[in-house]
Amino acid sequence: MTINEIQDELIDDFSFFDDWMAKYEYIIQLGKELPLIDDRYKTDHYLIKGCQSKVWLHADHQDGRVIFTADSDAIITKGLVGLMVKVLSGHAPDQIANSNLYFIDEIGLKEHLSPTRANGLLSMVKQMKLYAVALNAKA
Amino acid sequence: MERTAVLERFDVNNVRKDFPILTRTVNGKPLVYLDNGATTQKPRQVIDAIAHYYTQLNSNVHRGVHHLSQLATDAFEVTRRKLKPFINAAHEHEIVLTKGTTESINLVATCYGKAFLHAGDEIIISTMEHHSNIVPWQIVCEERGAVLKVVPINEAGELDMAAYRSMLSDRTKMVAITYVSNALGTVNPVKEIIDLAHASGAAVLVDAAQAIQHLPIDVQALDVDFLVFSGHKMYGPTGIGILYGKEKWLNAMPPYQGGGEMIKEVTFAKTTYNELPFKYEAGTPNIEAGICLAHAIDYIQEIGLDQIARHEHELLEYATRRLLEIPGLRIIGTAKEKSSVVSFLLDGVHPYDVGVILDKLGVAVRTGHHCTQPLMDRYGIPGTVRASIAVYNTTEDIDALIAGVERAAAMLR
Numbered sequence: 001m002t003i004n005e006i007q008d009e010l011i012d013d014f015s016f017f018d019d020w021m022a023k024y025e026y027i028i029q030l031g032k033e034l035p036l037i038d039d040r041y042k043t044d045h046y047l048i049k050g051c052q053s054k055v056w057l058h059a060d061h062q063d064g065r066v067i068f069t070a071d072s073d074a075i076i077t078k079g080l081v082g083l084m085v086k087v088l089s090g091h092a093p094d095q096i097a098n099s100n101l102y103f104i105d106e107i108g109l110k111e112h113l114s115p116t117r118a119n120g121l122l123s124m125v126k127q128m129k130l131y132a133v134a135l136n137a138k139a
Numbered sequence: 140m141e142r143t144a145v146l147e148r149f150d151v152n153n154v155r156k157d158f159p160i161l162t163r164t165v166n167g168k169p170l171v172y173l174d175n176g177a178t179t180q181k182p183r184q185v186i187d188a189i190a191h192y193y194t195q196l197n198s199n200v201h202r203g204v205h206h207l208s209q210l211a212t213d214a215f216e217v218t219r220r221k222l223k224p225f226i227n228a229a230h231e232h233e234i235v236l237t238k239g240t241t242e243s244i245n246l247v248a249t250c251y252g253k254a255f256l257h258a259g260d261e262i263i264i265s266t267m268e269h270h271s272n273i274v275p276w277q278i279v280c281e282e283r284g285a286v287l288k289v290v291p292i293n294e295a296g297e298l299d300m301a302a303y304r305s306m307l308s309d310r311t312k313m314v315a316i317t318y319v320s321n322a323l324g325t326v327n328p329v330k331e332i333i334d335l336a337h338a339s340g341a342a343v344l345v346d347a348a349q350a351i352q353h354l355p356i357d358v359q360a361l362d363v364d365f366l367v368f369s370g371h372k373m374y375g376p377t378g379i380g381i382l383y384g385k386e387k388w389l390n391a392m393p394p395y396q397g398g399g400e401m402i403k404e405v406t407f408a409k410t411t412y413n414e415l416p417f418k419y420e421a422g423t424p425n426i427e428a429g430i431c432l433a434h435a436i437d438y439i440q441e442i443g444l445d446q447i448a449r450h451e452h453e454l455l456e457y458a459t460r461r462l463l464e465i466p467g468l469r470i471i472g473t474a475k476e477k478s479s480v481v482s483f484l485l486d487g488v489h490p491y492d493v494g495v496i497l498d499k500l501g502v503a504v505r506t507g508h509h510c511t512q513p514l515m516d517r518y519g520i521p522g523t524v525r526a527s528i529a530v531y532n533t534t535e536d537i538d539a540l541i542a543g544v545e546r547a548a549a550m551l552r
Contacts, residue, residue, distance in 0.1 A: 020166070020499050025550065052491040052507040052522060073521065074489035075551055076496075 323472025
């Protein structure tokens with residue numbers, strides 16, 4: 001599936017939730033399915049520091065695709081990280097770098113990506129794209 | 140007799156009517172505002188005064204001879220006049236108006252540092268200080284070659300007074316301490332701290348940002364050298380802060396910034412400085428906030444700080460008791476003397492997650508390290524969930540908080 005196909009599928013999934021609780025329970029579930037970062041990368045070097053919760057992110061280049069693994073110390077942040085990884089992981093670097101993440105708005109999670117949010121998610125999306133740009137330049 | 144009448148008149152539902160924002164909804168739920176430690180909401184009296192300022196008074200202060208400038212100047216100086224009895228300062232000119240508590244502390248650290256700090260001198264702060272009462276002292280210590288010493292706390296969040304006593308010496312030049320901890324709610328024994336510091340020849344700055352809106356303060360009875368606080372945490376506008384300083388210190392220290400207002404005469408050869416308090420008020424101040432703070436002071440005094448403290452303390456005790464009924468909930472900060480703040484953690488749950496769920500339920504709390512990272516490190520935690528109480532909060536607000544925390548616990552564990 002392309003990045004946009006995955007986004008469209010997520011928009012469809014989220015359209016079934018009629019209240020915020022179901023939505024957040026789904027996000028928490030996504031966090032549990034997140035491909036976890038190897039413990040040896042859970043260091044300050046891979047840390048994206050939000051004001052409150054922490055995110056660790058690692059990118060690996062395999063057969064022309066970028067594989068992301070990650071973790072967070074807060075469970076909702078971890079779920080949101082899981083969403084981003086689900087959308088962006090496994091694609092070619094140029095596709096990631098040029099992606100337009102319209103699904104965030106559509107599923108009503110924009111508030112988590114505003115610069116004032118304390119979870120570091122905005123920095124994480126930037127970092128994912130930076131990894132992709134760097135890997136693209138190397139390739 | 141009169142007192143009883145006043146007590147009977149206090150009705151939180153009447154108080155709430157003064158705060159228009161409390162009727163709004165958040166995420167479809169009635170707003171439950173428990174982030175008063177960050178900033179308080181504003182009563183109609185203050186909001187109306189802001190509109191009145193811009194429709195009737197707007198003009199620069201202390202400069203113009205024209206009518207509006209005089210009106211604005213008079214209104215601005217009314218605030219200073221009202222602050223004097225509010226904290227029982229000996230003189231109006233001991234009250235310097237700044238941007239906020241942070242600027243007030245930076246002013247003292249910088250100017251006191253220039254005048255009185257030398258290599259090897261010591262400054263004492265405590266583990267529970269806000270970053271605003273740590274970083275300015277670190278900067279000045281680095282500049283002057285002085286040493287920063289930190290009074291530890293016990294597990295309850297109370298200062299280790301024996302350690303404090305042992306730190307004081309003739310090298311101590313300044314003790315900078317918070318009156319009420321923003322993260323724990325601890326009320327520190329500032330009178331004792333001041334007396335001990337003075338016995339060692341040190342000056343004392345008390346950070347009253349979390350105290351001024353909760354308990355009566357008398358700077359002369361405390362004999363404090365500097366007292367700092369902010370307008371926006373006491374039902375007043377944002378952008379105005381207060382620095383009370385004893386006349387002898389304010390006269391002895393050099394100015395903070397150069398510019399308009401703070402000068403007496405400027406030539407390219409030499410500038411002489413204005414008298415107190417204008418020496419420390421360079422540039423156009425936040426006139427609107429300065430003027431409207433007077434209405435917040437009136438508002439507090441009309442209800443009375445004793446009454447406010449009593450109401451808030453009842454709610455604090457109620458919140459503490461109800462929170463402790465939640466399994467796996469731990470309160471951070473269990474000092475004997477506390478005011479208006481309850482900080483807590485759910486076992487195994489990140490405070491950020493609790494904050495997100497409470498927000499969805501319309502409950503505004505603060506989560507995170509509360510600008511007290513060294514304090515969080517002391518407890519070995521990433522942060523807390525903090526509910527902070529003001530005069531308009533109710534037992535229903537606390538009930539909404541408890542229901543929200545219970546729901547968060549069910550979802551997040």
